[in-house]
Each structure stands twice: as C-alpha cells, then as structure tokens.
Amino acid sequence: MSSEPARTRYRRKAAPNPYAQLWDGASRRRSAHRRSRRHTVRVTIVSVIAVVVAGLLAVPLVQQWAPVGNSATGPVDAAGGGGVAAKASSDPFDGTPAERYAVGIRGVVLPKPKQVGSWPASDVRTVMTQTRSVLVAARLDPRVVQRGSTAAYLKLLSPATRGMVSASIRRGGPGLGYVTRLAPGFTLDPKAKIRVAGKMTARAGRDGQLVVMADYVWVYPLRGGKPSAAAGPGSTLVVLHTVESYEVYRPEAIAASDRGLRPGGGNSYTFNMDCSLVGKGLLGLPPPDQGGRPSSPDDAAYSPNTNPKSIRSTC
Secondary structure (H helix, E strand, O other): OOOOOOEEEEEEOOOOOHHHHHHHHHHHHHHHHHHHHHHHHHHHOOOOOOOOOOOOOOOOOOOOOOOOOOOOOOOOOHHHHOOOOOOOOOOOOOOOHHHHOEEHHHHOOOOOOOOEOOEOHHHHHHHHHHHHHHHHHHHOOHHHHOOOOOHHHHOOEOHHHHHHHHHHHHHOHHHHHOOOOEOOOEEEOOOOOOEEEEEEEEEEOOOOOEEEEEEEEEEEEEEEOOOOOOOOOOOOEEEEEEEEEEEEOOHHHOOHHHOOEEEEEEEEEEEOOOHHHHHHOOEOOOOHHHOOOOOOOOHHHHOOOOOHHHOOOOO
8 A cells, every 4th residue: 555645636528518509409490490391281281280390499408527537546756746844833734835825715816817819808807707706616615615515606607507517516526626525524624724826817719708717726724534643744635736717608699598607628636635535526635544644745736837637547
C-alpha cells in the first residue's frame, strides 16, 4: 500500500448546444407537418376529420453529462512536487502552498473586463459576475458543501439545464464536476476557512456565445475520518482543482428556457482524497488503510498552473 496521499481526476462534458436544439426542433416540426398533410389527404377521401399536427413542443434536453472522467486515486510523485517545509502550528494551512492563498470568495477575483468578439465589456463583466456567483454557490456555500443541498447552485443556471445537472449530481460520480459536497462524517474545520487561488478568463465560442473559463484551486480544511500516525502539513486538507466553463448565448437567438448560464465542459482533480468516495461525487480525507495522508505537501497538486489533464489516474 502506498504511503503517499491520493489523487482523483474528473472530467465533465458541456451541456447540449441550444442552437442545435432549435434547429432539430424546427426540423422535427417540418417533418411532422409534412406527414400530417399526407395523412389528411388520404383521410379526406373517406371523411373529413380534424388533424392535430404534432411536434410543436420544444425538444427536451437528452444529453447527460458524462461521469467526470476516469475517476482514480493513487500515489503522488514526491520528488516532482518539491514540497514546503513544515512548521509547528494549529493552522491546517501552515507549511503548505495554501497558506498564501486568499480566504473564500476573496480568492475569486474578476479581471478587468474587455470586449470579447461582439460582446461589449459591460456584458462580459455581467457574465463574469454571474459566473463568480455560481462558483461561490458550488464550491463555498455551506448549504451545498456541508449540507449537500444543491438548490442554491441550480437556481443560478439556465432553466433548461437544471434538471440535467441535478440528475447528474444525484448519480454521484459526475457530481464533483458541478458542486463540492462533503461525505458523511466530515465537516469543515470551524477554526479555518476554505482557501482559493486561480483566475477567470473569457473568450468567444464557435457559435458566438460568451464562454467564461474558471480555473481555481479550492483547499478544504476538514475534520473527521481517521488520521494516519505519520500525518504532516496539509494532512487535513483536501485539494480540489477545477477548470470549468460557463456559457451565455444571445437571448434573442435561443429559447427562453436556455437563457442564462449554461454549464460548459471542464476538468478537475483532487489531492489527499478517499478513493471510496470517487463514485459518489463527494469529498473526504483518505483512511489510513488507503495509504495515509501526506507527510509533506505537493506543490504541483496545490498549483493553479497544473493542468488537470496531466494528473495520472491511479485509483
């Protein structure tokens, strides 16, 4: 059994393109109308009847978000991480890179907005502000993180995507791609605050939508579980690095239910994670029989500059 802390990698897919849904819906309506006309001609030879043209309802979202990648957990290359020297302290962040990170929402800093494609700076600012609210609800709100209630997060998404996202979260594995929820038996350390570091950027999508990329490391100080005897700096911290996107389309070009923030694709990983929680979409510290907790922190695991795709899956 490895004596190093565990990592887990996830991936999530983007919500379906609302333009494609409109085009598909229009095609279905035209096809249904043609079939209805042919049926009416045949029926009127015998008698005149009323024909109800089907296909006028909007096409529902059917694509589900896939489980967030090959969920896996395993050892960390200590030589590659470098680490930070430990020092005696009751602060769980001391001796780790997270001791330099901002506390909570102060770590989700908005850049100065600039025009992106046809989107003026004022619109970019608005969408970035909305994205910040979604991130705070998903990753920091105690109602979501500690109590597992996702209502505060879901209400900030476009109506058409709420059911799909809610179903994905209920399935377990994909849930961590959307929100952070602690496993039973774990709580946030009341004497410490979640630390955050990262950045937000914006670009134009291929269909002209505005895409906001949110690349953040969230470091959760936890209580609970069974610590290993050789626990060192960061042993009670779970690191979650998410690179996720949220998108907004021009409201006049899409259905009313598609207006607002839509979850885009993304990648993420965790560090110092319980393998058994991977398929449940929950966070928790690893038990001693999994290999224990870190004797020293790993700089790469804590860094916002680490690409989640580069993390190897080993659980």
